[in-house]
Amino acid sequence: MKAHFFPGIATAVLAAALLAATAAAQAGIIPAAELRGKRILLVTGQPDPDRPADDAAVKAHLESLGCVVTGALDSDPASRSQGQDLVVISASVNAHVLQGTYRDSALPVFTWSGESYPNLAMTGPRRHVDFEIVDTKIFYAQSFTNLYGLCVNATNPIARDVGLPAQLFGTLYLEPEETCWGRPGFGAQVVSVFEGDPDKAGLFTYEQGATLADGSAAPARRVGFFLGRDNFHMLTDCHGPAERDPDEKAWYVGLKLFDASLRWALSPPPPPPGSDHAELHAQLARAARGKKVLFVERIESPEGKEADEHDVAYLRALGFTVTVADQTDLARPAGQDLIVISATCSKYKLTNKYSDAGIPIMCHEGLYADVLHLTGRHRYTEYGEHGEDKESDDPEENYLDIVGAWHPLAAGLHSGLVQTNKTPGTLKWGLPTRGAIVIATLPNAPEQCAIFGYEKGATMAYDHIAPARRLLFPLDNDAFDDLTDDGLALYDAAVLWSISPPNE
């Protein structure tokens, strides 16, 4: 009996472990078992009897996870981090003492010191605007509000790891507590915000290579977490019957988010996308085989007709089967693998017909962004254009500022300004939600995003959930013919990402 019984249990246990490991691997996060032996430098402030901190609790928790924790003070030099795997900066540090000690560290940094966000270039420098410490005395009402976080991107690896949908959740246990938030740049990935305000990110991350708030590239992963100095032990968690209830389990996730953030920070970042355009193009051609594209345009458009024809020809040359549809045609997305919406389309004529399509959409028309729920509905506030005589004070543009260099959509291009078009022209932009992956912004306009996408399942404007991948890739009427090599590389990366299987 035993001979049959125990192998069964062992197989089940092994299968469960494999499933857990697979789920973690898919999320890009190491499983909890791999924390064992990880070396963590815990940076704290001088103990202050009048302002006790939870640093001892944090240390004990990290050690209970198997990590080897070394303590350091905020006044210690950065050399203390030699030989470590991760730097953890507590809110007990004096940010004026710590300053930018770990600003350029090649180690990942995980912090809940909101005042250190600017020093780490994770946010701008202005208190109340770029970051805030929500103290219970000064911000009593807000400290109650911040007992609730809003997950704005269920597709984020950390949210996926803890099974957090795009919903409210309990951050800390029931009593008003000190919290912090930051307003990171669009190079960041935001997991949760307070008060539903996209500018109050409670939990956010920067991938290695992502553009930080000061325009530089993150030397390694960075995590900002919403905790205060003395409430680690109040991070929500549940047990008993509540743990068996999926809704309650997905509500009390404070500690699970902390642990998942820690594991994300310690996980190896994805390899940077290759910068060989020929290889990218060949990869796209391989992926295009057997795929169908619905190219929606204004047939016989007085402007951009030729560019649309070249765009279609380019896609066909890659191997796609392309069906051209007029903007007024009945929507027939069934059987297609990608919908491309040309900038020759009129927003007014195109109507809502593709908004809820369950297949990926790459949209070249920035002014159509709100219809697709890529942005809010306020023209010139949430979407707009540069370089259009009557509608913009901004000059024509042919450069983009790459802020998501780490992502495959960036085609391996470096952070910073990249010339995408040969001549300056009209460039559309949108202000996406914090559920988006932002690849490029317009020069000198860090909140006007040019290339950005939503993973399937990500939260778009007005809480619409992306039914499939969505991408804004602004190309004005004639702009396809004007793309530089780098611009064409971005185009290839955009098409490839759009038709690739989503991360589910």
Add this chain to the structure above:
Amino acid sequence: MNAVNFVVRFAASLTLLVLAAAGAARLAAADAAASYRAIGSFDLPGGVPGQAVRLDGPARRLYVSQGDRIAVLDADSGRAVGSVAPTPGVRGIEIAPGLGWGFTANAGDGTVTIFDLKSDAVVRVIPSTGREPSGVLYDPDTGRLFVSNRASGDLTVVDPVTGAVAATIPLGGALGQMACNRYGRLFVVAEDRSVIHVVDTRALEAQGDDPLAPGVQPTGIDMDRSGRRIFVACANGWLDVVDADNGFVFQVLKSGLGRGGVVFDRTKVRGGPGEAPWKGRILVATADGALTAARMNAFINYTYHDTSRAAADASTLAFDGSTNRVFVPTAGRVLILGR
């Protein structure tokens, strides 16, 4: 999160709590008049030491276990007014005035005794399905009697009217005292596992565990039913306050050491000079002879108030809200403490 993690992150926060306790002690010094003190005692028949204790307030009867019998005393005069016997090795006493019955868990012979509250006569003796019954609780909502079996780590569920065993629920650990709420949950301490087992009183199935921290070896348990708070006296000197809904230990208070009993009382208490009224009180009697009082400030806030001297080996207590008296059974007598 596993239980170990839970323990360490809470335990490491205790510096804060010790400081808070010190502050509370200063407060108590300014309000010494409100402290409990011994104001008398009732002799127990034959001088046999008391163990478990239970008060039937409206009937003014105090039930005190004495080995193989229950002594019944007048709660005001201390006069012996009856006894219930035999109750071999009795450890737990429960009363159900609505049924007119009382119950005992008899570890000595593995039985449960049902007795009449007026005549003290034994109505029925039911064999428990587990070994060493130690705790007994009647849930008026389901009409079921729950018996915790310490040695076998399971729970016997009985219909007291028919005497039929409805279920035996395996839980594990050295089971002790219990508390239940009004929405179908029973909480049972497992003394050797530092957890509270949660049981569905309607479906009669285990629903998981609430880990305790920093409390270790929980012995006494009571709850605020409307406030949904569980108070657990632990042998290492901590009183864990648990959110009954999500099993989260959100506050810990200083208490006495050793086995202990705990009582929650929701009666408002006038505070000391300059002190806000208490919204309720928690009293803990422990084997080191301490009677710890804690105050309820709000549903999410409780503070240690003070420690009074009770008696050595005091590990259970009963509270009489009508007289603000605490009964603590000990060697040959029941100590009475009042404010």
